Amino acid sequence: MKAFRDMPIKQKLMLILMSVTTASLLLAGLGIIIVDSLLFRESLQRDVAALGRIVADNSTAALSFDNADDATDTLASLRARPHIVAACIYRPDGAVFAQYKRPGETLGCPQVVQDEVRFTAAGLVLRRPIELQGRRIGTLELLYDVGEISDRTKLYGSIVLGVLLISILIAYLLSTRLRDVIADPISQLVRATTSVSGTGDYSIRVQKLTGDELGVLVDRFNEMLAGIQSRDNTSTRALLEREAALWEAENARERFHFMAESMPQKIFTATPRGEVDYLNRQWTTFTGLPVAPLKNWNWTRFVHPDDLEANTTSWQHSIETGEPFHCEHRFRRADGVYRWHLTRALAMQDTHGLTSMWLGSSTEIHEQKEKEEELRRANDDLQQFAYSASHDLQEPIRNVAVYSEIIAKRYHDILDAEGRQFLGFLTEGGRRLVTLINDLLAYTRAGVVSEETPSVDAAEVLTHTLADLAEVIRENKATVTLDPLPHVYMGEAHLQQVFQNLITNALKYRREDPPRIHVSAVNGNGAWRFSVQDNGIGIEPQYKEKIFGVFKRLHRDQKYSGTGIGLAICKRVVNRYGGRIWIESEFGKGTTVLFTVPQHPVGIPVESVESSAG
Amino acid sequence: MNLLLAEDNLPDALLVREAIRLEGLPVEIHTAKDGEEAIDFISRAEKDPEAPCPDILLLDLNLPKLDGFEVVRRIRAGTRFKDLVVLIVTSSDSPSDRRKAAEFGLQYFRKPTSYQEFLKLGSVLKRCLQENQLL
Numbered sequence: 001m002k003a004f005r006d007m008p009i010k011q012k013l014m015l016i017l018m019s020v021t022t023a024s025l026l027l028a029g030l031g032i033i034i035v036d037s038l039l040f041r042e043s044l045q046r047d048v049a050a051l052g053r054i055v056a057d058n059s060t061a062a063l064s065f066d067n068a069d070d071a072t073d074t075l076a077s078l079r080a081r082p083h084i085v086a087a088c089i090y091r092p093d094g095a096v097f098a099q100y101k102r103p104g105e106t107l108g109c110p111q112v113v114q115d116e117v118r119f120t121a122a123g124l125v126l127r128r129p130i131e132l133q134g135r136r137i138g139t140l141e142l143l144y145d146v147g148e149i150s151d152r153t154k155l156y157g158s159i160v161l162g163v164l165l166i167s168i169l170i171a172y173l174l175s176t177r178l179r180d181v182i183a184d185p186i187s188q189l190v191r192a193t194t195s196v197s198g199t200g201d202y203s204i205r206v207q208k209l210t211g212d213e214l215g216v217l218v219d220r221f222n223e224m225l226a227g228i229q230s231r232d233n234t235s236t237r238a239l240l241e242r243e244a245a246l247w248e249a250e251n252a253r254e255r256f257h258f259m260a261e262s263m264p265q266k267i268f269t270a271t272p273r274g275e276v277d278y279l280n281r282q283w284t285t286f287t288g289l290p291v292a293p294l295k296n297w298n299w300t301r302f303v304h305p306d307d308l309e310a311n312t313t314s315w316q317h318s319i320e321t322g323e324p325f326h327c328e329h330r331f332r333r334a335d336g337v338y339r340w341h342l343t344r345a346l347a348m349q350d351t352h353g354l355t356s357m358w359l360g361s362s363t364e365i366h367e368q369k370e371k372e373e374e375l376r377r378a379n380d381d382l383q384q385f386a387y388s389a390s391h392d393l394q395e396p397i398r399n400v401a402v403y404s405e406i407i408a409k410r411y412h413d414i415l416d417a418e419g420r421q422f423l424g425f426l427t428e429g430g431r432r433l434v435t436l437i438n439d440l441l442a443y444t445r446a447g448v449v450s451e452e453t454p455s456v457d458a459a460e461v462l463t464h465t466l467a468d469l470a471e472v473i474r475e476n477k478a479t480v481t482l483d484p485l486p487h488v489y490m491g492e493a494h495l496q497q498v499f500q501n502l503i504t505n506a507l508k509y510r511r512e513d514p515p516r517i518h519v520s521a522v523n524g525n526g527a528w529r530f531s532v533q534d535n536g537i538g539i540e541p542q543y544k545e546k547i548f549g550v551f552k553r554l555h556r557d558q559k560y561s562g563t564g565i566g567l568a569i570c571k572r573v574v575n576r577y578g579g580r581i582w583i584e585s586e587f588g589k590g591t592t593v594l595f596t597v598p599q600h601p602v603g604i605p606v607e608s609v610e611s612s613a614g
Numbered sequence: 615m616n617l618l619l620a621e622d623n624l625p626d627a628l629l630v631r632e633a634i635r636l637e638g639l640p641v642e643i644h645t646a647k648d649g650e651e652a653i654d655f656i657s658r659a660e661k662d663p664e665a666p667c668p669d670i671l672l673l674d675l676n677l678p679k680l681d682g683f684e685v686v687r688r689i690r691a692g693t694r695f696k697d698l699v700v701l702i703v704t705s706s707d708s709p710s711d712r713r714k715a716a717e718f719g720l721q722y723f724r725k726p727t728s729y730q731e732f733l734k735l736g737s738v739l740k741r742c743l744q745e746n747q748l749l
Contacts, residue, residue: 431727
């Protein structure tokens with residue numbers, strides 16, 4: 001069986017075809033022979049029975065007249081049938097009356113006991129009565145040889161054999177034709193696969209010879225080759241593209257390094273995990289290291305110990321989140337002196353939003369930082385001074401004001417006219433001083449912002465302010481209207497200070513008509529823009545900036561009282577919260593003061609002046 | 615009724631007396647020139663049965679030696695006078711001082727800069743005494 005499995009398909013086909021032909025012919029031949037021999041024996045039996053009746057009928061007369069010669073002649077006529085071996089006629093008592101034997105035959109009549117037609121080893125045997133008018137007058141026996149049957153079988157056998165040989169020949173010829181249809185396409189496929197695997201040439205295609213399953217197989221095989229070929233082309237192209245990109249990247253890196261070297265800042269790059277992988281020459285110059293020692297750079301050793309913790313925490317945070325790194329810290333110079341630097345680093349991100357590298361720069365800001373610090377200290381001192389001065393001045397000035405008033409009341413009659421005039425100067429001066437000091441105190445307080453700024457309802461603050469000013473509003477017969485106002489991140493007292501000053505101004509710098517004041521707020525650019533609009537005397541354009549200065553007044557006459565600090569306070573408050581304030585006005589028609597408040601609280605430096613209050 | 619006035623500034627002390635006099639309040643005024651004197655006055659009252667017992671304290675905040683809030687802290691930490699009625703009388707208008715006074719539950723009177731206004735202290739004090747069932 002294994003030998004058959006390994007045979008080429010061509011031989012297999014031939015073998016299958018021939019075996020099928022042989023088997024079917026043999027079976028058919030065998031069937032024909034068996035059926036024919038059965039049918040032949042039946043017809044032989046009928047034939048012999050008929051012959052027996054004829055002979056028996058012809059012998060009736062001879063037997064009834066006891067004429068044995070006539071009977072012998074009748075039997076002798078059987079000579080015409082060469083297969084009759086012997087024939088006998090017996091008297092009723094069993095004695096032989098007449099008999100016939102085929103010439104040269106030694107066998108006699110068979111001794112049969114009952115009437116029948118039967119095949120025996122010697123041949124076909126017949127025994128039947130010879131009757132006259134229904135009375136048995138004798139018995140006929142015949143022996144028929146069956147050599148005829150085997151002769152027929154032999155003849156049929158040789159015919160089947162001949163047909164078989166011819167069939168095998170035809171099958172062989174047919175199988176060579178079938179090879180073209182089945183074996184050849186397969187052999188072609190085999191040759192093609194061998195060639196592809198040997199040469200790696202995927203451009204080879206197999207010719208389609210048939211439209212059956214083999215044809216489909218060839219088509220699929222060709223498609224597969226085409227697929228591999230196109231994938232092969234794509235990957236080759238990708239390889240080329242990657243090489244080009246690498247070259248481009250290398251080029252870009254060189255250009256970047258050249259640029260970085262030419263810059264005054266200290267430049268570095270780092271891996272997504274924060275390991276420094278490039279430093280420009282400014283670093284080595286600053287730190288005094290001979291060459292950029294990237295392997296064990298460990299930048300933290302150059303950072304001032306006091307700045308280190310905040311620095312590393314912030315850097316770590318940036319690496320984890322990809323957020324920009326921003327830090328002010330001191331770096332140790334080659335001579336051991338620490339210098340302030342501003343370091344920023346940004347994460348470069350690929351198309352998937354993942355950090356591909358960090359690019360950072362450190363700028364020396366030492367001098368700027370020192371100046372800022374100096375300025376801040378000076379500012380703090382000044383603020384502190386202004387606060388305590390205005391505060392400590394209150395008591396003596398109040399004494400002057402109150403007691404000059406008492407003198408004017410109680411000792412009025414003792415003083416002469418000049419004395420009373422001088423006392424008037426003193427009283428008025430004292431009163432003005434009190435106002436100035438109060439304003440100055442308010443101004444310094446405007447610069448103080450508490451650390452946490454909760455949001456306040458501007459409408460509520462304005463309502464309180466208007467309640468405080470109710471009397472003045474009523475005296476001026478003024479109308480104040482307001483649009484819906486937002487919540488803002490501002491100290492309540494500060495916002496109130498702003499509203500109070502702006503509304504007071506609007507009431508103060510009025511024309512003859514009753515003042516109309518409108519307060520509104522709109523949202524834009526991340527800030528609320530408030531406006532306080534009046535129909536007062538307005539401001540000449542050249543003074544729009546000036547009036548925000550401390551103690552700046554445009555009107556010296558008594559009609560408009562005040563120290564001129566209101567707008568300066570407003571500006572200070574608004575600036576403190578990261579907003580700005582300005583004026584839009586048409587001289588003679590009214591003034592609109594606008595100020596902004598950021599929607600989100602901005603980092604505000606905290607000053608602690610309040611602690612000195614006593 | 616004894617009123618202790620802790621005030622270092624004589625002109626202000628005179629104005630307070632004037633305001634009380636004009637309001638016609640039935641109080642005897644004792645004065646302390648600084649924080650320590652105020653505390654001494656109260657300690658004396660605690661120890662000596664003969665010494666006058668304060669019923670109300672008018673307290674300036676900006677006092678020498680011990681400032682006003684320190685005086686309040688010590689009084690509150692004491693025994694017999696820890697619930698003494700205190701009225702702050704000060705030049706300060708600072709929000710932090712007002713806040714601290716509110717935390718202690720104290721009334722607050724800011725010294726005005728005009729004579730007539732200052733005299734209003736009398737009515738403020740009277741109301742304060744009435745609220746505390748001292749009058």
